[in-house]
Amino acid sequence: MNFITEAVVKAAKSLYQADLTPAEVNLQETRKEFEGQVTLVTFSLTKFSRKSPEQTGNDIGEFLKKEMKDIAGFNVIKGFLNISLSDSYWLDVFYSQVLADDFGAFKPNGKKVMVEYSSPNTNKPLHLGHVRNNLLGYSVATILQAAGYEVIKANLVNDRGIHICKSMLAWQKFGDGETPESSGIKGDHLVGKYYVLFDKEYKKQIDELKVLGQSEEEAKKNAPLIKEAQEMLLKWEAGDKEVIGLWKTMNSWVYAGFSETYKRLGVDFDQFYYESNTYLLGKDIIDEGLEKGVFFKKPDGSVWIDLTADGLDEKLVLRADGTSVYITQDLGTAQLKYDDFHMDESIYVVGNEQDYHFKVLFLILEKLGKSWAKGLYHLSYGMVDLPSGKMKSREGTVVDADDLIDEMEQTAKKRTEELGKVEGFSETEKLQLYHIIGMGALKYFLLKVDPKKRLLFDPNESVDFQGHTGPFIQYTHARIRSVLTKMSLSPLTGGPARLFPEERDLILLLSQFPETIDIAAKEHNPAAVANYVYEIAKAFNKFYHEHSILQAEDEATKQFRLLLSAASGKVIKKGMGLLGIEVPERM
């Protein structure tokens, strides 16, 4: 639409001797109820024209119509100049832009970005909250890649600490040698089972101590189980052979379980970091900060940073005994990542309960003068809530990722069978289809919402398969493929003599694909893509309903409609691909 902006600048110069900047030209899409495709808002131009908004609109409209062949007509309503572009303009957009081989492809921009996501704890299986994180991270990475970045997908695994010792201890005490093989339980679930068991036994001990007269706080500290867990952690840190051995075994169970879930979710990683390797990092950064005077030492030897001038608090960065806290290792890990990849940007996909932490982390790195600190970004997303409130693993109110995927596939199967859509499918094709549709429904459901907003998930109400959903878009794709297989494309012809509104709307929407990718990348927002693809699917279905493709009026129209369908199908497939959602050929 740049050429219209330029033309308006010219018009203002010629009509009013005014020098407009492009930013002063306010163009927007024409609303559906009016004639036209592009609208110029003229209110702000009246100070140059010294005329009414209507008169200004008319002046400029006449000028544009006379000067530009692509402008077929205009109408003025109050301060709005609605411009109609000619069919030949839209056909040109379609044939020369949308159908181009490189449509929607960005040239490499020479920038490297790391997207860290997933970052699970190895003491329990993944739940719905992790699912949102994984889908967001994967999608953002894919979008950035599409926008021209070189992308590194990273996973920082929290594989050590007291919580893992809890699972280990419970298994040691009550497990009786149980393994994933002996029990048939998926590894991450098995370890999770002992994490829950620990908590149960721990609570029992607390209650017993309280009966003996201890306060809640004392009891929590004195319960034998927690003491044992803490001892186990010390042993781990000391490299105790037996503890390390058990730790490795149980973690390997968890990893086997995770990789299965990751596979079903369709996410992957280029680089793994393990906290067992990074938890000691960051101490040299503490020294660096002390030298530079960014940090200061309190009499007890603990190291702090004073962020009160920035509206934050004083923050501990190293304990008095010289051991790390959470932020210490995050400082070290940030440096490690940068040393490994020298990326221009680094995105942390982490829930919004850690907003404060990342604010502090980034601020500290900036104050330390790290040149790369300005490229750090916390992609903060809202929690997934159930109707009953927050998910709590200890209260058993979590939606387990594996169960959820199973249910989605089951629902997809049920719906598909009800509709009788699987004629001619082999058994493996059926399973594939159910997976694609079930995951499509789930992924779309989670990704269509703005990441920063919290998300309500009602397990009792199954995810929709109709309307503004993944399966709706997938279905549209299948429809398109179905038409295309019935007819082969012949070499390009000139196209139809005229366009119907449904065809023009579709071209207009399709032409917005590149800028949609651009916006989604800049905002780190898959929802922008999700909503865009939905618009395409809706517009296509309307077109499909109104106009016959195979029985078109003439051959040129038929070829054009086939190409239009093919282009829509491609954009749907690519767009859904940016969300990590597959589209089927048939459904």
Place this chain on the structure above:
RNA sequence: GGUCCCAUAGCUCAGCUGGAUAGAGCAACAGAUUUCUAAUCUGUCGGUCUCAGGUUCGAAUCCUGAUGGGAUCACCA
């Protein structure tokens, strides 16, 4: 209590740097299939954009305050 985030139709959500009568989907109701897949399409119903001020020719959008909800303010991660 300090700080941060959120509030749009009964429900779930869009709404781009301020622009027209605030849009979709679900739910409810009424229609469309001798025609390329009806997981579709069309229509009806549904709104004090939480509230009160302010800036502006113009505010769901920007500013201030209030209310409600959430998060966070650990020598936990």
